[in-house]
Amino acid sequence: MAIQERLLGLAVEFRFHILGAAALAAAVFLLLSVGPSFTTVVSFFWPLLLSTGFLLAAVAVLLRISPPPEATAGERTGEELIHYVAGRPEEAHQEPQAAEEGSEASAGENEGERDEEGHPKSQ
Template structure:
């Protein structure tokens, strides 16, 4: 009778372990192989790799990138100011009025 009481005490643990084992076994048995997944997603992986390579190439060859700037202070400041402006535009969805006014005033 003592074994039955202990089994009833841990019944949720036993059920959880059984369900977890069943799920693990079914995932291992019925999931596709690595090469199958790779053959399905290779265009996406290739295009992502080429895009990242292009970003790195343009980042290295661009003169405004802080790592390649000769003057550490002014290049990084210009890059940070441009990045903050883009971030403000993306987050708020609109540019600030003074910034728009100065942009259009410079066109004249």
């Protein structure tokens, strides 16, 4: 008798979980009985599945045969972008060391031309 009372107490405590599981089971049963079979779905979508497979295979082959990206090229590209946004695209095409030397020289020449933050004004 104690087991039945304990099970009844658990059923009351987890009533929403039990109802959700029953609804999910009913939905799966209805989908399997009324919905199309797996072979019907595959026969309808086989061109899409085949082309997706070819695309993924081509991407895998291209990743294997292409050379790995250089780490320094990405950093230099970022520096070029910063120089471009700062309004100094001519420094973006120089080497990083030459760009630093050039910015120090131009900062010394244009000592009086600075904006509110103290940065040299761009032309």
